[in-house]
Amino acid sequence: MDTIPRNQKEKIIFCIDLDLSMDEHFSTGEKNKYVLTIDEILDTRINRTKQLLKWFIDQKSQWNKQHEFAIMILGERAVWHMDFTTDKDLLSHVIDELYTMGKFAAFDSTSLFEEIRKNANVDDDEESAIHAIVLYTRSDVLPTLPDFEALDALYSSGRFHFDCIFIHNKAAEVSGPIKPQHVYDRLTEMEDARAPGYFYETTRILRKYTSSMGELLVNPAVRPLQDEVSFKMAPPPSVQRQLDEDALQELQQQHLSTPKRTDIPVTYKSPEFSSPSPVKKPSLFASPVQQTPLVARTPPPPGSSPFASPMRENSIPSRGHAEQQPTGLGIAPGNGAAGSGSGKGLDDAILL
Numbered sequence: 001m002d003t004i005p006r007n008q009k010e011k012i013i014f015c016i017d018l019d020l021s022m023d024e025h026f027s028t029g030e031k032n033k034y035v036l037t038i039d040e041i042l043d044t045r046i047n048r049t050k051q052l053l054k055w056f057i058d059q060k061s062q063w064n065k066q067h068e069f070a071i072m073i074l075g076e077r078a079v080w081h082m083d084f085t086t087d088k089d090l091l092s093h094v095i096d097e098l099y100t101m102g103k104f105a106a107f108d109s110t111s112l113f114e115e116i117r118k119n120a121n122v123d124d125d126e127e128s129a130i131h132a133i134v135l136y137t138r139s140d141v142l143p144t145l146p147d148f149e150a151l152d153a154l155y156s157s158g159r160f161h162f163d164c165i166f167i168h169n170k171a172a173e174v175s176g177p178i179k180p181q182h183v184y185d186r187l188t189e190m191e192d193a194r195a196p197g198y199f200y201e202t203t204r205i206l207r208k209y210t211s212s213m214g215e216l217l218v219n220p221a222v223r224p225l226q227d228e229v230s231f232k233m234a235p236p237p238s239v240q241r242q243l244d245e246d247a248l249q250e251l252q253q254q255h256l257s258t259p260k261r262t263d264i265p266v267t268y269k270s271p272e273f274s275s276p277s278p279v280k281k282p283s284l285f286a287s288p289v290q291q292t293p294l295v296a297r298t299p300p301p302p303g304s305s306p307f308a309s310p311m312r313e314n315s316i317p318s319r320g321h322a323e324q325q326p327t328g329l330g331i332a333p334g335n336g337a338a339g340s341g342s343g344k345g346l347d348d349a350i351l352l
Contacts, residue, residue, distance in 0.1 A: 008219055009066045009128045011084055011120060014053055014135070015112060017074045018101045021137040022046040024169075027204035045137055045167055048206060050095050052213045057091055059217055068128075070119070071095070074136070076104050078112035080119050107136075109143040109190065113150040122157045129221045130160045136187065139168040140178045143186050155192040161220035162190055165212050166201040198226045 022045045060067045068084035069091055082094050112134070116122075120130050136143075154160040164187050168180040184201050191197045197220075200212040223229070235243065 007064050008221060009064065009068075010060070010219065011068045011070070011125070011128045011130050012060065013070045013072060013116060013120065013130070013132045015072045015074055015078065015132060016049065016053075016098065016135050017137045018046075018098065019074075019138050019141075020100050020103045021139065021167075021169075022049070022100045024137075025204070026206040026209070043206075046098065046100060048209065049135060050098065052210065053095050054092050056213055056217065057088055061086070061088055072112070072115060073098070073101075074107060074112070074134075075101060076106050077108045078115050080115045083119065104138070105141060107138070107141055107143045109145070110147040110150060113146055113154060113190075116160075117150060117153055122154060122160060126159070128159065129219065130154075130157075131220050132160070132162050133216060134162070134164040134187070135167070136164060136183075137167045139180045139183065140174050140176045142178050142183055145186075146190055151190070151192060155194045158194070159221070161195050161197060162192075163198045163216055163220070164188075164190075164200070165209065166199070167209065168201065168203060170203055195220070196225055198223075 024045055026043055026045065026048060057069055060069075065086065068086055070080070070084045071082040071091075071094060073079050073081045082091075085091065112132075116130070116132060122130060166180075166184050166187060168183065171179050171181070174180060180201070184199075188199055191199070198216060200208070202208040202212070
């Protein structure tokens with residue numbers, strides 16, 4: 001499998017329809033508008049096409065200065081109008097001189113491919129991709145079936161690519177038996193499975209025409225199939241900022257509308273709302289705990305404190321002797337040694 005260069009040289013051919021249908025206007029976006037401004041009067045298909053072609057050439061030349069461009073004009077037959085060149089000024093001058101040439105009732109599509117084969121040097125230049133872009137604007141003129149031998153001679157090279165943008169009127173505006181759908185179907189018959197092309201159709205929507213030309217900037221040798229790709233241009237910075245602000249406001253509104261949950265403090269929870277403490281399950285790998293049998297405790301002797309340990313009672317023998325002293329020594333009843341203020345009772349209080 002041949003490797004495609006990262007920035008392959010392209011030989012791009014603009015095939016421009018110069019039928020009177022190119023003088024029709026694009027939509028202004030306002031319904032029932034009968035008064036047009038000067039800019040809207042000049043906003044015709046041919047004028048917009050000139051602007052887009054010069055923009056297309058400028059973009060491609062910035063990526064690779066070796067890209068070459070040629071121009072063909074479409075009447076009843078295809079005519080090779082300008083040979084390949086990289087001179088942007090010359091191309092701009094030739095494009096500005098384009099104008100409609102009349103109403104054509106037929107178009108010979110075979111002449112289109114024969115002129116490309118004769119002037120593009122398909123068999124000699126094996127490094128360049130040949131990219132034909134057809135701009136067709138006749139809503140009721142059905143192109144003839146192309147000569148498939150001429151098509152095969154181009155597609156068999158593996159470097160020829162065919163794209164088309166069909167600008168047409170609405171079906172209700174076409175009175176004849178040939179409708180825009182018939183014309184579009186015939187244009188797609190010029191495609192070959194060996195090099196699938198990109199095909200667009202639009203009525204008077206200028207934005208769609210502009211975006212279609214932008215998608216054709218991609219090298220046709222490396223792009224995916226048209227049905228498998230979705231082009232989406234990033235919005236301008238001002239629009240992106242507004243989108244971010246709207247998203248932030250929506251998020252804040254959702255936060256304010258969400259009801260807040262009030263938790264009862266743990267210290268004030270009612271027993272009926274408190275969950276029982278989980279029972280710890282014994283581990284399968286834990287060692288068994290030795291159970292110590294309970295022993296009945298001997299009650300304390302009468303007259304001793306129920307909270308005093310036997311060690312404390314044995315360490316303070318003077319308390320018992322102080323309580324047995326005669327009342328004549330001035331000890332108040334019930335106070336014991338702590339209320340005497342002298343003798344061994346004071347030492348006992350310190351020990352306690």
